[in-house]
Amino acid sequence: AFIALPEALRVAQMWRLVAYGLLLVLIMVYRPQGLMGYREITSLFGKRRDDGRRER
Known part of the structure; x- marks a missing residue:
């Protein structure tokens, strides 16, 4: 059992x-x-406006 398992892996x-x-x-x-x-x-995270908030 100890020999067969490493060979199988x-x-x-x-x-x-x-x-x-x-x-x-x-x-x-x-x-x-x-x-x-x-x-x-980047489109997944939404665009950021100049003030740092996200646009949706």
């Missing part, structure tokens, strides 16, 4: 990287504009 670690790579490829194919689309990250 070593194989799982290798497949974790393969799965991560496949996930990145799928995102690039199906969502070429990115996960958020064409929105800017």
Whole structure:
């Protein structure tokens, strides 16, 4: 049991990287504009006016 478990985890670690790579490829194919689309990250937080308050 103490020998088999580290070997099983070593194989799982290798497949974790393969799965991560496949996930990145799928995102690039199906969502070429990115996960958020064409929105800017700053638009999520709202625009700030000159006095420091947010506009909504």
